[in-house]
Amino acid sequence: MLGSNTIGNLNPHVSVDCVVFGFEFGRLNVLLIERNMNYKGKKFNDLKLPGDLVLKDEDLDTAASRVLRELTGLDNIYLKQFAAIGSPKRLKRLVRDMEWLRSIGHPEEIVVTIAYYSLINIDQDKAGNFVLQPNSRWYKVSEVKDLAFDHISILQQALLVLRADLKSKPIAFELLPQKFTLGQLQQLYEVILGVKLDKRNFRKKVANMPYIIPINEKQVDVSHKPAQYFSFHRKIYEKSNTASF
Amino acid sequence: MLGSNTIGNLNPHVSVDCVVFGFEFGRLNVLLIERNMNYKGKKFNDLKLPGDLVLKDEDLDTAASRVLRELTGLDNIYLKQFAAIGSPKRLKRLVRDMEWLRSIGHPEEIVVTIAYYSLINIDQDKAGNFVLQPNSRWYKVSEVKDLAFDHISILQQALLVLRADLKSKPIAFELLPQKFTLGQLQQLYEVILGVKLDKRNFRKKVANMPYIIPINEKQVDVSHKPAQYFSFHRKIYEKSNTASF
Numbered sequence: 431m432l433g434s435n436t437i438g439n440l441n442p443h444v445s446v447d448c449v450v451f452g453f454e455f456g457r458l459n460v461l462l463i464e465r466n467m468n469y470k471g472k473k474f475n476d477l478k479l480p481g482d483l484v485l486k487d488e489d490l491d492t493a494a495s496r497v498l499r500e501l502t503g504l505d506n507i508y509l510k511q512f513a514a515i516g517s518p519k520r521l522k523r524l525v526r527d528m529e530w531l532r533s534i535g536h537p538e539e540i541v542v543t544i545a546y547y548s549l550i551n552i553d554q555d556k557a558g559n560f561v562l563q564p565n566s567r568w569y570k571v572s573e574v575k576d577l578a579f580d581h582i583s584i585l586q587q588a589l590l591v592l593r594a595d596l597k598s599k600p601i602a603f604e605l606l607p608q609k610f611t612l613g614q615l616q617q618l619y620e621v622i623l624g625v626k627l628d629k630r631n632f633r634k635k636v637a638n639m640p641y642i643i644p645i646n647e648k649q650v651d652v653s654h655k656p657a658q659y660f661s662f663h664r665k666i667y668e669k670s671n672t673a674s675f
Numbered sequence: 676m677l678g679s680n681t682i683g684n685l686n687p688h689v690s691v692d693c694v695v696f697g698f699e700f701g702r703l704n705v706l707l708i709e710r711n712m713n714y715k716g717k718k719f720n721d722l723k724l725p726g727d728l729v730l731k732d733e734d735l736d737t738a739a740s741r742v743l744r745e746l747t748g749l750d751n752i753y754l755k756q757f758a759a760i761g762s763p764k765r766l767k768r769l770v771r772d773m774e775w776l777r778s779i780g781h782p783e784e785i786v787v788t789i790a791y792y793s794l795i796n797i798d799q800d801k802a803g804n805f806v807l808q809p810n811s812r813w814y815k816v817s818e819v820k821d822l823a824f825d826h827i828s829i830l831q832q833a834l835l836v837l838r839a840d841l842k843s844k845p846i847a848f849e850l851l852p853q854k855f856t857l858g859q860l861q862q863l864y865e866v867i868l869g870v871k872l873d874k875r876n877f878r879k880k881v882a883n884m885p886y887i888i889p890i891n892e893k894q895v896d897v898s899h900k901p902a903q904y905f906s907f908h909r910k911i912y913e914k915s916n917t918a919s920f
Contacts, residue, residue: 489763517734
């Protein structure tokens with residue numbers, strides 16, 4: 431991005447890259463930036479992750495937050511650092527990537543990048559506050575086939591971390607409304623894990639989760655049989671974490 | 676360390692630091708290096724984590740493995756990357772740290788470090804293979820109060836990650852012998868978590884772990900009442916991971 435910063439303030443050896451997942455019911459998205467360049471005399475477009483070099487007086491987390499703020503206008507997005515990637519060849523996969531680096535005045539070919547991921551519910555009202563930069567938008571994760579540099583590998587790593595976190599941390603309940611149906615919970619798992627789950631098996635497993643509790647309320651104004659609402663009890667979750675002593 | 680590498684082959688902006696935990700029954704250790712320097716006209720010693728700058732043609736994981744190989748002679752130590760730390764002031768906390776950097780010809784004051792941790796059972800036979808460099812040895816974690824640069828903070832972060840991993844991953848069973856007593860399991864948790872646990876509560880929790888299975892064998896040749904042996908069943912563990920679908 432380089433934005434308004436002059437190269438003199440930047441550490442040309444370390445960057446941050448951000449994988450911002452946008453969850454909607456029905457699909458999992460990722461925020462990507464269109465890169466426009468001239469390549470072999472023709473206009474060429476491809477996609478990249480949001481990222482930037484780190485400023486010389488800047489912490490890594492601060493750099494990642496800055497990238498997201500410049501891109502979305504949002505200041506309070508939670509970003510989790512999940513990997514540092516420093517293969518010496520990571521920027522040299524494609525000739526057009528190296529040409530592009532030269533075209534933006536990037537002085538170095540070795541950049542260690544610190545990768546962050548974030549998960550936002552873009553169904554919720556908050557989505558209205560997003561003012562995305564004109565060259566960036568949400569893409570369906572399952573349809574992203576290639577990206578600039580090694581960014582497709584960074585996206586794949588982020589997806590593995592997100593799926594592991596879904597299984598080991600209560601992030602599902604941060605994306606769901608306070609009262610939810612088991613159908614919604616199953617759909618959330620399906621969207622993030624990228625698989626279809628068997629309804630009977632899923633409900634059997636949920637029955638073994640003492641922290642998912644039915645509440646005395648059902649759906650109203652639905653054309654099908656109204657479903658029971660459930661809620662997540664964090665205190666019971668924390669107590670039931672079996673391996674903790 | 677800088678070792679046999681000339682500064683020309685090094686990326687002076689990125690380092691790796693390794694927190695190597697050495698588990699024994701009774702105590703948790705960490706591998707530290709003694710740093711000898713002249714400071715204000717006197718000899719001065721303190722301790723640091725093993726680490727080095729990354730070579731220009733080297734992957735981060737390779738750099739971390741190299742540091743450990745040079746230090747211990749071991750080539751197959753599992754290292755887990757757990758953080759990238761890039762506060763611009765991280766090397767400038769103490770005047771003596773900056774003087775030391777100059778004394779070893781380090782050209783930069785901003786170094787992003789990629790932190791790795793490892794956990795080794797130093798009670799087991801393998802320990803005999805360790806040939807530690809003369810300036811390095813095991814220190815009891817609870818007795819380490821300060822380290823060079825920001826290394827005490829890196830050690831504290833590693834300890835938090837290790838404790839979280841102990842609760843969410845089956846690493847306890849990689850440290851235990853194939854058959855173990857519940858007393859050994861409890862002691863392992865106590866050593867790593869750094870707390871005393873109530874025996875009755877501990878056994879109640881273990882009873883809820885279907886993957887810890889009593890085997891038809893008891894201790895022999897012990898002066899106290901022989902304890903039952905247990906073993907860990909990985910397949911049952913993987914199935915019983917409650918939040919996984």
